Amino acid sequence: MMYTDKVMDHFQNPRNVGTIPDADGVGQVGNPVCGDMMTFYIKVKDNRLVDVKFQTFGCGAAIAVSSMVSEMALGKTLEGALQITNMSVAEELGGLPKNKLHCSNLGADALHAAIEDFRAKKEGRAAKPAPGAHEHEEECSCPYCDGPLDEHKGVCKSCQVELAECPHCGQITNARGEKCIHCGAEISPS
Amino acid sequence: MRKAYLDHMAATPLDPRVLEAMQPFFKDIFGNPQSLHSYGQAAVDAVDKARESVGRLLNASPEEVYFTASGSESNNFALKGMALANRERGTHIVVSAIEHQSVLHAVKSLERQGFHSTEVPVDKTGRVDPADVDKALTKETILVSIMTANSEVGTVEPAAEIAKLCRAKKILFHTDAVAAAGNMPLDVKALGVDALSLAADQFYGPKGSAALFVKKGVRVLPLIDGGIQEGGRRAGTENVAGIAGLGKAAEIAGTQMDDRVARMRALRDHLIDGLLGKVEHVVLTGHRTERLPHQASFCIEFIEGESMLLNLDMKGIAASSGSACTSRALKASHVLLAMGLDHALAQGSLVFGLIDTTVREDIDHLLDVFPPIIQRLREMSPLYTKYLQEKR
Secondary structure, three states, X not given: OOOOHHHHHXXXXXXXXXXXXXXXXXXXXXXXXXXXXXXXXXXXXXXXXXXXXXXXXXXXXXXXXXXXXXHHHOOOEHHHHHOOOHHHHHHHOOOOOHHHHHHHHHHHHHHHHHHHHHHHHHHOOOOOOOOOOOOOHHHOEOOOOOOEOOOOOOEOOOOOOEEEEOOOOOOEEEOOOOEOOOOOOEOOOO | XXXXXXXXXXXXXXXXXXXXXXXXXXXXXXXXXXXXXXXXXXXXXXXXXXXXXXXXXXXXXXXXXXEEOOHHHHHHHHHHHHHHHOHHXXXXXXXXXXXXXXXXXXXXXXXXXXXXXXXXXXXXXXOOOHXXXXXXXXXXXXXXXXXXXXXXXXXXXXXXXXXXXXXXXXXXXXXXXXOOEOOEOOOHHHHOOOEEEEXXXXXXXXXXXXXXXXXXXXXXXXXXXXXXXXXXXXXXXXXXXXXXXXXXXXXXXXXXXXXHXXXXXXXXXXXXXXHHHHOOOEEEOOOXXXXXXXXXXXXXXXXXXXXXXXXXXXXXXXXXXXXXXXOOOOOOOHHHHHOOOOHHHHHOEEEEEOOOOOOHHHHHHHHHHHHHHHHHHHHOOHHHHHHHHHHO
């Protein structure tokens, strides 16, 4: 099985699924191009998350990550909840397959976006845009290590390979390589 | 728990008769078919017999059948072998947008050797319009490759019509029949094709055993250079057990074809009508009638393929998906996108392939357990919530 028992448990019995109609903050990240989209709803009382709900469109890992994030965040102070990182979610789940790590990024990002939404409303300003909003499907995962790629295309953060779009087939390949790993076309190093 | 294997496109189980036909060649009949002694001759007999069986399945002569190691190899052999052998006549190749990667990437490889290509589009049912192929043909065109049927959406292409217009212009026509062969009747003479790929593992034969039909007189260069096996067109010691298995699978498919097709089609229609009737916002992908008899594929709105596959697996049902999350590269299927499906819908792709042991109870089991899975995942989906809000 590609997923740990804990991932499968959260996938089969996700905690805190749903919406909060009168939420104090709502955060939405991801888009269906990459296959995952998450919405987090929070209720805040005395600087604490007294209710957290989520909805997720996505794979098994995305659903498990959302559930895990909601469980980790519930009852925490806002500052405490902002300490939840992609890494800590993946760790808590006993690990995720490499090519699914980007799902855990989305989970923490969606929660943080909900907190930002709450704070922005309170301070009467516009919320900062949520990170992790993938624009193009090519940017979803590194073809070398399957790690996540985001809009900062260029170097894979996970395996440090320098990446470029193959001018021939349009897929992401090694910028320093002589040939595209997908179509084999010659790549002139730029 | 009831189990139902509905992932024909990924693999079919070996027919017990095929296994039996293969067994002697792992131990007792171990000779090299190229050897002149009796050990070698026993192996030659097996290879010859298999060649006849495959020829009979396709209405081809045995000497027009070349054994290979996979459907991908057959496609590469056809595309590269025919293009390179006919290069002085021109350098243009025409394929469809929904071909298998082994065709599309073989074309990319040829482009690096000076060839150029045109991809013809498909309509929303996944059908190629022969008129589009005709439009794509130039004075430079030497080869057209359009699949017989697409495994992911089930659509059967008008291969005979396309072959006809190619023949009129003296252009070679290859068809990738890997999904179709053994599962629907194929006749290379009626189709009018110059080359056709098939693979044993798509019709209850072994993995690693496939073939390419090449019409007598058609020039094709070998992909693998070496000895004189396969008439010098495909070197390498023969995979005798695998070839014997392919031969037996072809023989069984040939004798049972009408029954196989009728049974599969009835079960397929039961699945399609059942699911479309039971669940809203489900789209059948591919053509409703011009369709592989054993294939049923859908896009389920508002939810994603992998989460459905995992849930179905827990209920004993094996299927597959063309969603981005189920592919290693996390890219949605090029077939669904070529048909004009939007990304969100393509993520909800689900492909069922029936096998010859599938019974009506398997489909009923699927129709029982699948709708609640869909409902549960939709209740979790922000896209479904958004849809309900907008509907109000």
